[in-house]
Amino acid sequence: MGVVSSVEYETNDGVATIRLNRPGSLNGMNSEMMSELSGAFAAVDVDQTVRVVVLTGAGRGFCAGADLAAVRNSDEGAASVETMEAMFNPVMRAIASCPVPTVARINGAAAGGGFGLAMSCDITIAASSAFFVSTFGPRLGLVPDLGTSYHLAARAGAARARAVAMLGDRITADQAAEWGLIWQVVDDDELDAAVDEVTATLKRSSPTAMTRIRSMLAQAARNTLSEQLDLELHHQRDLIPLNLDEGAAAFVEKRDPDFGPTR
CATH class of the missing domain: 3.90.226.10 (2-enoyl-CoA Hydratase; Chain A, domain 1)
Incomplete structure (x- = not known):
């Protein structure tokens, strides 16, 4: 541009x-x-x-x-x-x-x-x-x-x-x-x-996780606690298979995680 x-x-x-x-x-x-x-x-x-x-x-x-x-x-x-x-x-x-x-x-x-x-x-x-x-x-x-x-x-x-x-x-x-x-x-x-x-x-963060964090926090003000717990579970269900292996390995190995070059 x-x-x-x-x-x-x-x-x-x-x-x-x-x-x-x-x-x-x-x-x-x-x-x-x-x-x-x-x-x-x-x-x-x-x-x-x-x-x-x-x-x-x-x-x-x-x-x-x-x-x-x-x-x-x-x-x-x-x-x-x-x-x-x-x-x-x-x-x-x-x-x-x-x-x-x-x-x-x-x-x-x-x-x-x-x-x-x-x-x-x-x-x-x-x-x-x-x-x-x-x-x-x-x-x-x-x-x-x-x-x-x-x-x-x-x-x-x-x-x-x-x-x-x-x-x-x-x-x-x-x-x-x-x-x-x-x-x-x-x-x-x-x-x-x-x-x-x-x-x-x-x-260094996961773009997918960052986008979902913003969305989840925006909904928190109008959700009940129960609704927010369900929403957290929904996002974790998607993100755990996508990111947890790399995130946990990076934590154990004391290095920055590599969630890929693009979102």
Whole structure:
């Protein structure tokens, strides 16, 4: 796919890096970007050598949400709901159903829909200077979108979710980690190393197991314990003959398991 105007896509040794590439607007989202982001995740779907995706932003920010200047000065504003339905929400669904683990590398501001995008990945790692803010309600008179309301409610607890969404206060990276909104905070100059360490672990894992772990955890919130036990049994029934011999041998031999070069 190569370099495109709003999104950069590259693969290296099993890692697909998807970089939002509108640094002049802090990677503000528009229809072009979302179309290219959709294309990037479609490329991941068909590339069997990709074992993990890293989503990040170019320049000094991760994503500032929708490009409001572009929306205000174009026909996109009048058709924003239709654009969201046709182009924005499908990207969020593509991330949720990605066949490999996803890692968000948060290098700066994640605001508005960018906040939801940051939380959409399986593992989110932020630089200590990064921050998060839900601008929808207090500043724009809108409700959180791009999954922001879903992830806030699921991770932050009712009191924090309401305050974050209604007040629009800036949330530091440390706060976000403390509240369970993201996985890890590291010093700015250690961000790449931290992401590399996580992707190395994920690359060694079974792609089939990783996909099923995500699906199983997503269902846990609405399942009873009995239903979840049945679901665990269902997945183990498939995975034990596929992976256990190699996993157990690697454990005994004190080496990394080899679950195959592709998913």
